[in-house]
Amino acid sequence: MSSHxxxxxxxxxxxxxxxxxxxxxxxxxxxTVTIITNYVPLEGPPGGPNFFExxxxxxxxxxxxNDGDARPDIEYQFQFNTTLRNEDTFLYNTGPIGSLxxxxxxxxxxxxxxxxxxxxxxxxxxxxxxxxCNIGPRSTPNYDALAAAARHHLPSGEWVFAGQRNDxxxxxxxxxxxxxxxxxLSSAHLIPFANSTSxxxxxxxxxxxxxxxxxxxxxxxxxxxxxxxxxxKSVLGIWGxxxxxxxxxxxxxxxxxxxxxxxxxxSRLGNPLFNEVIVPIGDKDRWNALDPIDDKDFAKxxxxxxxxxxxxxxxxxxxxxxxxxxxxxxxxxxxxxxxLLTGIPSGIVPGFQNFTGPSPADMLRLNxxxxxxxxxxxxxxVDGDPAxxxxxxxxxxxxxxxxxxxxxGLTIPLVDPSYTVDPVVTIPQFSSNLTxxxxxYQSDFPYLGTPxxxxxxxxx
Amino acid sequence: xxxxxxxxxxxxxxxxxxxxxxxAAPPVARAAVGxxxxxxxxxxxxxxxxDEPLVAYVRDAKRGExxxxxxxxxxxxxxxxxxxxxxxxxxxxx
Numbered sequence: 001m002s003s004h005x006x007x008x009x010x011x012x013x014x015x016x017x018x019x020x021x022x023x024x025x026x027x028x029x030x031x032t033v034t035i036i037t038n039y040v041p042l043e044g045p046p047g048g049p050n051f052f053e054x055x056x057x058x059x060x061x062x063x064x065x066n067d068g069d070a071r072p073d074i075e076y077q078f079q080f081n082t083t084l085r086n087e088d089t090f091l092y093n094t095g096p097i098g099s100l101x102x103x104x105x106x107x108x109x110x111x112x113x114x115x116x117x118x119x120x121x122x123x124x125x126x127x128x129x130x131x132x133c134n135i136g137p138r139s140t141p142n143y144d145a146l147a148a149a150a151r152h153h154l155p156s157g158e159w160v161f162a163g164q165r166n167d168x169x170x171x172x173x174x175x176x177x178x179x180x181x182x183x184x185l186s187s188a189h190l191i192p193f194a195n196s197t198s199x200x201x202x203x204x205x206x207x208x209x210x211x212x213x214x215x216x217x218x219x220x221x222x223x224x225x226x227x228x229x230x231x232x233k234s235v236l237g238i239w240g241x242x243x244x245x246x247x248x249x250x251x252x253x254x255x256x257x258x259x260x261x262x263x264x265x266x267s268r269l270g271n272p273l274f275n276e277v278i279v280p281i282g283d284k285d286r287w288n289a290l291d292p293i294d295d296k297d298f299a300k301x302x303x304x305x306x307x308x309x310x311x312x313x314x315x316x317x318x319x320x321x322x323x324x325x326x327x328x329x330x331x332x333x334x335x336x337x338x339x340l341l342t343g344i345p346s347g348i349v350p351g352f353q354n355f356t357g358p359s360p361a362d363m364l365r366l367n368x369x370x371x372x373x374x375x376x377x378x379x380x381x382v383d384g385d386p387a388x389x390x391x392x393x394x395x396x397x398x399x400x401x402x403x404x405x406x407x408x409g410l411t412i413p414l415v416d417p418s419y420t421v422d423p424v425v426t427i428p429q430f431s432s433n434l435t436x437x438x439x440x441y442q443s444d445f446p447y448l449g450t451p452x453x454x455x456x457x458x459x460x
Numbered sequence: 461x462x463x464x465x466x467x468x469x470x471x472x473x474x475x476x477x478x479x480x481x482x483x484a485a486p487p488v489a490r491a492a493v494g495x496x497x498x499x500x501x502x503x504x505x506x507x508x509x510x511d512e513p514l515v516a517y518v519r520d521a522k523r524g525e526x527x528x529x530x531x532x533x534x535x536x537x538x539x540x541x542x543x544x545x546x547x548x549x550x551x552x553x554x
Contacts, residue, residue, distance in 0.1 A: 247517075247529050251509040260515045261529030 002169050002272040002399065004041030007284035010267045014040050015055035016242040018269040019207060020169050023238040023364045023392040026213055027372040028444055032159075033219060035062050035076075036211045036395070036446065037240035037269070038167070043206040046454035049092050051133035052164065052208060053109050054080040057256075058242050059263045060210055065237035066221040070293045070361035074117045074219065078162060078210050080130075082109045093132070093139050100129040100149050108132075111162050113154065113212075125154045130163040134206070136455025144450055151445060159213040165448035167207035168395040168441055169272075170434045172198040176400075180307070180314050184429035190314050198433035203440070204457050210240075211446035216368050229369040229386075230346055235354045237363035238392070239270035239292060265289055270363040271340050271390070272399040277407070278305055278340070292361035295341065299360040302340055303332035307407050321422045322409040335411040339390050344381075348414050352386045366392030382410065395447050396440070401431040502552050518543050 004019040005011040019041040026032045037060065043052045054060070059079060063072035085106045086094070095104035109130040114123045131150040134143045151161045175181040175198065179191065186193040216225045219236055226234035244266050245259030267288050269275070278301045279287050287298060304326060312323035325331050338344050341360035346353040354365035373387040378398040380388025382405070389397040405411075405425055412419040424430055439449045512531060519525040524540030 246534050247513070247515045249509050249513045249515065252505075253508055255508060258509045258511055258513050260513045260531075261534040262532050 002171075003269045003274075003276055004169075006276040007267075007288050008281065009285045010288055013244075013266065014042075015053075015208075016058045016244060016266050017041055018240045018242055018267040019167075020272065021238070021240040021269045021364060021393070022395055022447075023236070023366045024394045025216075025366070025368055025370065025372050025387065025392075026445070029213070030371050031225065032213045032215050033236070033366065033368060034211060034213045034445065034447065035064075035238055035240075036209055036448070037062055038165075038169075038207045038209050038448075039242065040208040041167075042202075043164070043167075043208070043451075044454075045134065045204070045206055045452040045457040048133075048135065048454065049090055050107070051092055051135065051454075052206070053082060053107075053130070053133075054078075054111070054162065054208055054210075056080050056082050057248070057259055058244060061241045061243065062210070062212060063239050063241060064219055065292070065356070065361075065363060066219060066233075068232060068235070068237070068356040068359075070237060070295070070356065070359045070363065071291075073221070074115065076212055077114045077116070078111055078160075079114075080109055080111045080162075082107065092135070096138060097132050097135075097140050097146065098142070100131065100146060105132055113158075113160055115156075124156045124158065125152060125160065128152045128160065128162070133164045134451040134453040136453045138455070140453065143453065147450065157215050157218065159211075159445055161209065161211045161446040163209065164206050164451040165209040165446065166440055166451050167202050167205050168436065168448050169207075170200050170202055170398075170436050170440075171400045171432055172434065173201050174199060180310065182429065182431075182433065184433050185315065188315050188318055190316055200434045200436070203437065204452055206451040207448070209446055209448055211448075213445050220368070226369040229351060229367050230353055231369065232355075234367050234369040235343060235356055236366045236368060237270075237292070237356050237361065238366060239268055239363050241265050241268040265291070268292075270361075272393060273403050274340060274362045277307055277403070278302055280306065292363050293359070295361045296359070298362070299337065299341060302336050302360075305333060305336065305407050308333070308409070311408055315424070318424045319408060319422045321420055322425075325409065325412065325419060331416075333412070334415040336406060338415065339406060339411065344390070349381065349386070352381070352391070354391050364392050365390065382406075396436060398432055398434075400434075404432075405430065500549060500552065516542075516546065518546055521547060 002020045010017045018037055020038040022036040026034045040052050062076040064074040066073045092107050093105050097105045110127050113125045131146045134140050150163055153159050175183050181189055183196040183198050187195050217223050221233050243263035246261030246264050248257040248259055250257045275284055275287050308322050309326040312319040343355040343365040345355040354367045370386050373385050377383040377385040378396055380397050388394055389399050408425045409421050410425050442449050514530040516526055516528045519527045524538050524543045525536055526539055526543050527536045
């Protein structure tokens, strides 16, 4: 998955598990950028009576590098606080929740937002209400109104939302983790089965979303709204992270844990699938604890990705060119280094760049001078849509197909014209084979659709 | 007492608020283990865990390194006497 349960330690800590990070110029307000970080992967909608929520003991961060040094120049921080109206009931709610201050809603969560930039810091909002989880038609009969009321416009100009949403990420988990099967190509697998149709297990699951819509001028290095895509100041590096206190002391009387010491990062996410697919399992926890500026340690995994070498083994004879390229000690994946670690420099894709300098760092790189596409392609830049991944990442971008094909060699010719892409890489079946259905997304902030309610999901 | 520097990135922003705790941490840590472990008294806790516990842990007994966390700060000291007292206190709990 993009980064759902991607590393050994964080898989034990869902509320701190940054599962997806998105960053894009807001389609309904191109003067702003929306950044989304998702947590609590694989939420089953009926998961009560203590429905899913953020961790009160977790510091959630969104980092922005605006000068290309892979260090954060701006950090938005979110911290949560859960309250109970009535400790003498087992119920999450004691009647329909008709508003965010409904007396029927027992277990509520609030949050604060602060920002650090240029050595200064400030609180932007406090006691901001999250919406409840989507329980069902009796408890949350008008869920969209609750979610809309939980979009907060801060006095400083940002919009924020924190709460449950529909998980927009899509991939055939069951197949991909069964020795990298693609059901449409199962008959060509090393352990063959009959071809079938890909399945999207995430289409009935929810996620917890932290979303912020920020005026572009607040993010750029000089406070401008860039219009030249080839200008260095047009590119932002963006990633999310979650931290816990260094020490947690558990109260012996069941009053939870108390923290001591500095915040220590336990999860981060820039590019989708980086830690999941590129970094080997023995290094994944370390990657989560480090910052993008430290990613030179992981560049070797990008230069020789394990999956590129496995494809021709798992699909015997189907990927001879990428197998040979990967095995050649004189070749490294400069294309993947550009996409994932440095950004794409000018001159590779006409009229486009999202280069942040030679320091290898895993960040989403968003060129804010590229306007939203009027007819977006889920395949983004490789399909001629420069407003999509790897120029930032939109909620509907098919990052599985894009990265699968890139790792399989589709993007090598951009930097090595002598390379011939294996024909199988461009057949339609070599993809996620999934198209998210209606309701997965919405056209306005926070852009991820209404979460599935627990009464109706699963439906049988 | 020699302080070994340990500090992490953004969290430097919390340094201003943590400065007082930083300076106060070593003596407080000593108090936490009874000041003089020779006369320390093993007791049952009288309260729950405080909201902001101050924690001292021996990082490397041979080197006499002890780490103290308090508030949003963490510092490691070389204090062989404190490490010795903590180890004594730990043995008393066995």
